[in-house]
Amino acid sequence: MTRTPETPLPSPQERRRLREAQSLSQADVAAAVGVTRATVRSWENGRTTPRGTTRDAYARLLTGAEEVTPRQETPAPALVGAATGPVRTSPDRAEPTPEPPSETPPAPELAPQPEPALGRDPALGPKPELGPDAELEPLSPSLTPDQAFDALYAFCAPALVRQTYLLTGRRELARESVExxxxxxxxxxxxxxxxxxxxxxxxxxxxxFALSPWHRLRPRHRNPEPPPAAPADRALLDVLLQLPPVYRRTLLLYDGVGLNLPETAAETEASTPAAANRLLHAREAVATRLPELAEPKELHRRLAEVASAERLRAAKPTTVRWGGEQRARHWTRAAIAFTVVLIGATTLTLRTAPDHYEPPLAPGATVHGVPPRVAPGPLSAEELALRAKLKGEMVSGPERLVPEAG
Structure with missing residues (x-):
């Protein structure tokens, strides 16, 4: 039995170039082929490859054999950068935390979340907002590490500060977490x-870092910061901060950042059904307190407005790099100093410690009931005469005491 050969496809980099040459977004391709935008992004990154009829339709679209009309979409308010590539969890986190039994049912159907737009903090200067298909371009190999880091920082830091502010409700903690x-x-x-x-x-x-429970032990984080000036913004932020941290993070990633459900589950280190239940519970809690935000699109818009209302400036990338290097030098010197102190203490202990066992001396104790020792007194006349007699005898003693040879 022979197998029908699959339709040849260009390389992942060529797929993206052909799509952009036709002025098509990933959402346009996804709608034409009948898949999700994340699937198209996965095809262009080379992580997966389409098969069957989907592969044929995708190949025809790339070669221009099938006409596709680009969709006109209105960008959403600037809140966060569009998710690009696979979501990575923090390197410091281990295995996913088991969820309670109530979060294990299959994932329910969720309304599609609005696509986010990437904007900049208004205080950083004017820059045209990117559409919902904005992606971080691959870093050029010709860039130096400093330039590549500065490009990543300029792309992500302003929006990430606003996200972290919604996550914690603290401006200084948001800046510090991003830095x-x-x-x-x-x-x-x-x-x-x-x-x-x-x-x-x-x-x-x-x-x-922003959700670490150790921040509550820091003196400057014990006092609350001033809330937003607008009553509506203050009410929404209060509702968010009353949610459990993991629910708050799931809501922000899905309805704020715009990640899909599998990506949200991966970043929160949970299963997809658990992430879906967390999202539904978080939306229900927000809708209970603020019924006007029951619609996901309205919730997304309000999250963007609350975050954009705060003048949250991100530090300059050179300052962040310098601070990171200073912190690394500080901890390196501290580690060296601690090692030197440890070696010195060990050496001193080896030089001063005894090389053999010496039993301890028992402390003295008074013994009762023993008569004291009496010194001999002066001899009497009889004792003196007897002693003189004994001294006057032969050295060998009396005759009867000396044995004689037979």
């Missing part, structure tokens, strides 16, 4: 630069 995430990325830059989704790597690290 620490990028400092760790700079410290591990060879690993991050080779990652298929550097933006997702940094986002997961920033979220992990």
């Amino acid at each position: 620490r995430a990028f400092q760790l990325a700079w410290h591990r830059w060879p690993e991050v630069a080779m990652d298929r989704d550097p933006a997702g790597w940094v986002r997961a690290t920033a979220y992990e």
